[in-house]
Amino acid sequence: MQLVLAHILGDFVIQPDDWIEDKKKKKHKSRKLYWHTAIHAIALLFTLQFDLQYWIGILFIVVTHYLIDLGKLYANEKVNERWLFLIDQALHLLIIGVTVYFYAPFSVEFKEAYTPEALLLIVFLLLKTFVSSIFLKVLVSKWKPEKKGNEELKNAGAYIGMLERLFIFGFILIDYWEGIGFLLAAKSVFRFGDLSNTEDRNLTEYILIGTLLSFGIAILISKGYQYLEKALIHQ
Structure with missing residues (x-):
């Protein structure tokens, strides 16, 4: 839940609309993209109480979050925005699930x-x-x-x-x-x-x-x- 909380804070709470527009316009050249990624890193550190035993997981989430967001920016003009948003969020949650599994393996009973x-x-x-x-x-x-x-x-x-x-x-x-x-x-x-x-x-x-x-x-x-x-x- 700490990882999900960090994701919600970074993606929905601490991300002004002008950051989103700046990222759409400048893509990988946007400073707001890197600020957004840094905020996710800080949010993860806070929610995990600066426990550095999870540093690999934090690094994995931060890097993949940047790559997913970057891919979303370049796909924005080709894919329906609503579908792109859902795919983006699903990928982020999948990464969180993979990270949790790395530290505490679990099974999903379909x-x-x-x-x-x-x-x-x-x-x-x-x-x-x-x-x-x-x-x-x-x-x-x-x-x-x-x-x-x-x-x-x-x-x-x-x-x-x-x-x-x-x-x-x-x-x-x-x-x-x-x-x-x-x-x-x-x-x-x-x-x-x-x-x-x-x-x-x-x-x-x-x-x-x-x-x-x-x-x-x-x-x-x-x-x-x-x-x-x-x-x-x-x-």
């Missing part, structure tokens, strides 16, 4: 992910997100009005729907039904401006149908998960 309970959760999370989105898209497609300016962000509606259904899933699991009411009210408030500025009744009805269907499906899937989870426990 069979734990194949328990009935884990598989049930994975299946229902997919039902909540991607499956529900496609189902709703097909279900309400015949009522979808034509776009008239002010086009929404690409796939924004689908991602909003996924998030709201995940929130509902969490609220039902902790038996906090009031949260669903607050979520519906919050969405209504944000949507009120869009609906009040349009004279298109079809758009209003389309949004209302989509919202109610999304919430209804989320509740049904959540209750289905709870029922099957209890059935598995009592087997």
